[in-house]
Amino acid sequence: MDVPVVRSRVDAARVRSVLDAARVLSLDSGMAPRRPSPAGASRRPVLHAVLGALAAAVAPPTVARPGATRGPAVQIGLPPDAVAPTLRAVAAQVATLLARLPDAERMPRTIERGTLVRVAREDWTSGFFPGLLWLLHEATGEPAWRDAARRFTRTLEPLRHFRDHHDTGFMLGCSYGNALRLAEAPGDRAVLVDGARALATRFDPRVGLIRSWDHGRWAYPVIIDNLMNLELLTWASRESGDPGLLGIAVRHADGTLAHHCRPDGGSFHLVDFDPASGAVRARGTVQGAADRSTWARGQAWGLYGFTAMYRETRHARYLQQAERMARFVIDHPRLPVDRVPFWDYDAPGVPLAPRDASAAAITASALLELASLTADAALAARARALAAAQLATLSSPAYFAAPGENGGFVLRHSVGALPHGAEIDVPLVYADYYFVEAMLRLGRGVRRG
Numbered sequence: 001m002d003v004p005v006v007r008s009r010v011d012a013a014r015v016r017s018v019l020d021a022a023r024v025l026s027l028d029s030g031m032a033p034r035r036p037s038p039a040g041a042s043r044r045p046v047l048h049a050v051l052g053a054l055a056a057a058v059a060p061p062t063v064a065r066p067g068a069t070r071g072p073a074v075q076i077g078l079p080p081d082a083v084a085p086t087l088r089a090v091a092a093q094v095a096t097l098l099a100r101l102p103d104a105e106r107m108p109r110t111i112e113r114g115t116l117v118r119v120a121r122e123d124w125t126s127g128f129f130p131g132l133l134w135l136l137h138e139a140t141g142e143p144a145w146r147d148a149a150r151r152f153t154r155t156l157e158p159l160r161h162f163r164d165h166h167d168t169g170f171m172l173g174c175s176y177g178n179a180l181r182l183a184e185a186p187g188d189r190a191v192l193v194d195g196a197r198a199l200a201t202r203f204d205p206r207v208g209l210i211r212s213w214d215h216g217r218w219a220y221p222v223i224i225d226n227l228m229n230l231e232l233l234t235w236a237s238r239e240s241g242d243p244g245l246l247g248i249a250v251r252h253a254d255g256t257l258a259h260h261c262r263p264d265g266g267s268f269h270l271v272d273f274d275p276a277s278g279a280v281r282a283r284g285t286v287q288g289a290a291d292r293s294t295w296a297r298g299q300a301w302g303l304y305g306f307t308a309m310y311r312e313t314r315h316a317r318y319l320q321q322a323e324r325m326a327r328f329v330i331d332h333p334r335l336p337v338d339r340v341p342f343w344d345y346d347a348p349g350v351p352l353a354p355r356d357a358s359a360a361a362i363t364a365s366a367l368l369e370l371a372s373l374t375a376d377a378a379l380a381a382r383a384r385a386l387a388a389a390q391l392a393t394l395s396s397p398a399y400f401a402a403p404g405e406n407g408g409f410v411l412r413h414s415v416g417a418l419p420h421g422a423e424i425d426v427p428l429v430y431a432d433y434y435f436v437e438a439m440l441r442l443g444r445g446v447r448r449g
Ligand code: GLY
Pocket: 124, 225, 287, 297, 416
């Protein structure tokens, strides 16, 4: 398959000079401290200047438009008092997107060649826009967001019987799950329980995992992303009193731990199983750079998914796996100074490869929850610091769209499926969703269950 080459216009000499300056300040090895010592504090303007200059040289990561803003004010970490104004700016931006939508039947996903892409409810991303509206209701308390969220959520009601792929957890969890949490209406619980039961039909006990897709060349494909759908099952198990749903979630998470996770904390995207024996047929990737690479968003889903499964079950093995995946990210030598990962941790062409803002947003949200659950205080501090740094960068003009631009989406520079030439350097609705979730978590200082 042809992989389109997307290059940023980067001034190599400038990158080198900034990196040299950064080395002088020992910034090239790991995170800058969240609370600098007094000596560090006096250096802070210099550090900011270096980070800002580096980000200006390296990001925006892909094709630069003539006249595009190139000088983001990257901060070391987003201070909590920046959360409220940022969320206000998000609300203003999403209001412009909402105003462009003719109806609540199809959901905005991205923009393609300047045109808004709206998807049907069966698309795996259909829950994120209603979810984003719910989170803005949570952030602002304004009833108008609640009413809009309810309108778009209702569109997804037929998904309670959906069995065609594994993403019911995303679709119903972000829409009806947030509805339940913030403004429950009669019938919400039944939709979620039905949806969980429909998802559970995709579990084959011989394999011990939920089958992700029915299409493609695989016998029984399971992608790491599927961990994100398990919370629907654990919740529905409690709600309905059916221990079988919890059992499926635990078996699936255990199977993912055994087959998708590497000892170094990295992850495979897709594992194909023999449906008769449950044996692994192959490990590979669909959206990553190579079969053995660690695709940045897959790693984020894994980190988030194991953290959530630990919260849901308190099984220590899930916490340990989430910690391993967090360390892989935090310590990764190719995590850029502005902390937004390249689209794959093994992407060719670094530092010119596209970044993935969606991976950064999901990672930041997961790290904030992990920091509240881990007993390792040093890891918690490093996780919070990385999340705050990622959110600072995403809030800067390098990623955060100017009012009314970017088709009404909030974040620029995400990657959907680069090997397929699809959605490269675009806004993606799930980047915005997890960005807002992470901002709410940062503002609250604690996890949201
Ligand atoms: N779950 C599909 C994706 O992350 O692209």
